[in-house]
Amino acid sequence: MHFADNGWLQVSYLGTEPPKLNYILPESKDMKYEEMEAEHQRLLSRILANEQDEKTEPDFTLSISTEMDTVEEADEYIDDPENIYAKREGATNPIRIKCKFILNYNGEEVKNLMVNIIIPDHCEVDKKVFSYKILNFGGQSDYSEIFYIYPRNDYFPVSNEVVISASYMSTRSAGGVDLRTA
Amino acid sequence: MALSCKIIAPSNLKNTNKITIVTDKDAAEINGFFEDVIAQLGVREICTTPNVMSFMYHNGVIVTVLISKNAGKFRIQSSSFDALGYIVQELVKRINIVYSDDVKIDLQDSIPLHELFISIDDHFELREKIFKGKQKLEDRSYQFRIVEKRLINRFKDKNPTPLNNLDFLLNQTYQDMMNIANEILEDQKELKTASQNLSSRIRMIQILLKQKFKISDESFELLKHHLSADIHDFDE
Numbered sequence: 001m002h003f004a005d006n007g008w009l010q011v012s013y014l015g016t017e018p019p020k021l022n023y024i025l026p027e028s029k030d031m032k033y034e035e036m037e038a039e040h041q042r043l044l045s046r047i048l049a050n051e052q053d054e055k056t057e058p059d060f061t062l063s064i065s066t067e068m069d070t071v072e073e074a075d076e077y078i079d080d081p082e083n084i085y086a087k088r089e090g091a092t093n094p095i096r097i098k099c100k101f102i103l104n105y106n107g108e109e110v111k112n113l114m115v116n117i118i119i120p121d122h123c124e125v126d127k128k129v130f131s132y133k134i135l136n137f138g139g140q141s142d143y144s145e146i147f148y149i150y151p152r153n154d155y156f157p158v159s160n161e162v163v164i165s166a167s168y169m170s171t172r173s174a175g176g177v178d179l180r181t182a
Numbered sequence: 183m184a185l186s187c188k189i190i191a192p193s194n195l196k197n198t199n200k201i202t203i204v205t206d207k208d209a210a211e212i213n214g215f216f217e218d219v220i221a222q223l224g225v226r227e228i229c230t231t232p233n234v235m236s237f238m239y240h241n242g243v244i245v246t247v248l249i250s251k252n253a254g255k256f257r258i259q260s261s262s263f264d265a266l267g268y269i270v271q272e273l274v275k276r277i278n279i280v281y282s283d284d285v286k287i288d289l290q291d292s293i294p295l296h297e298l299f300i301s302i303d304d305h306f307e308l309r310e311k312i313f314k315g316k317q318k319l320e321d322r323s324y325q326f327r328i329v330e331k332r333l334i335n336r337f338k339d340k341n342p343t344p345l346n347n348l349d350f351l352l353n354q355t356y357q358d359m360m361n362i363a364n365e366i367l368e369d370q371k372e373l374k375t376a377s378q379n380l381s382s383r384i385r386m387i388q389i390l391l392k393q394k395f396k397i398s399d400e401s402f403e404l405l406k407h408h409l410s411a412d413i414h415d416f417d418e
């Protein structure tokens with residue numbers, strides 16, 4: 001079974017054994033077509049209503065941009081008992097890259113904001129999750145946080161991809177909230 | 183790339199693992215493909231050779247990229263096969279960027295499937311070893327609980343029977359449990375490395391297959407889903 005990151009679910013069967021399914025025929029009974037039609041219409045109207053609701057564009061949107069600095073040597077003590085962090089020759093502190101994510105929001109405040117940082121396996125990050133109960137932008141559209149990525153010295157790199165994603169509750173002008181992702 | 187490796191002076195170490203990529207473009211200077219990395223690492227002074235560049239991963243393994251002077255051939259070589267994947271991936275990406283996708287990239291040798299199969303076997307063996315270790319640990323913990331129960335019963339007894347070396351057995355079982363748990367921890371570390379290596383090899387094979395057989399982007403996405411490089415070593 002394979003579940004791809006874009007939502008594809010694939011079930012494969014490898015083998016030569018024929019399927020041993022026992023087919024059970026349903027007992028025959030009179031179908032109530034009118035009731036079925038009514039049920040169908042009721043469900044269809046709910047689906048359509050939901051679809052319309054989803055198409056509503058949010059009043060306020062949050063976007064994320066990033067900045068990445070050059071490689072530097074950490075200027076503070078980093079606990080490394082297993083000696084897994086990459087260091088420059090003769091240096092005691094590990095090397096790291098200073099990164100910054102900038103949140104841009106055109107509304108006043110966001111609630112239950114959670115920013116997740118996913119890094120490749122050959123790196124460590126000093127903070128993986130940034131969470132805020134309420135983040136008030138107070139007239140400013142930008143809010144930024146700094147985090148550091150530390151490369152490890154025990155794995156071969158496989159990818160460079162650093163993924164930053166955010167989920168938050170955004171208020172609607174018509175009332176209510178939406179769960180949004182950025 | 184600065185996260186993964188550094189650029190060093192061209193290395194002449196013995197390289198037993200090689201992959202040659204052939205393009206239909208004329209020879210170019212290697213610095214042009216890694217301009218951003220040179221700037222980010224601040225190593226312009228050591229990048230003076232136009233057709234050679236060496237990268238050193240943080241684990242000390244070196245990969246060298248050589249460009250042929252006459253034709254657009256790139257040779258990626260290293261002492262470790264697992265080290266090739268990342269640079270091959272980066273190089274192919276950068277060749278496409280530099281030539282704005284207007285380039286034919288081919289592979290001179292055959293797809294290194296043998297190395298992939300070795301990596302799959304290594305990974306599988308480690309998984310099996312951990313599985314057996316966990317079963318052994320389960321047996322020992324069961325034995326430990328049984329002996330402990332018997333000892334407690336005797337302790338509560340008003341007229342206890344002799345211990346019959348039960349205390350020795352308890353100590354021995356405890357030691358066994360600790361040893362097996364430590365072995366499992368070591369194996370899990372090895373498994374993580376094996377997973378990384380396998381993932382790296384699969385990614386490289388994916389890219390080589392795409393270039394060699396001119397697979398379209400859509401088909402390449404399908405290939406990536408079927409030959410996935412995401413290795414998850416969780417318990418099923």
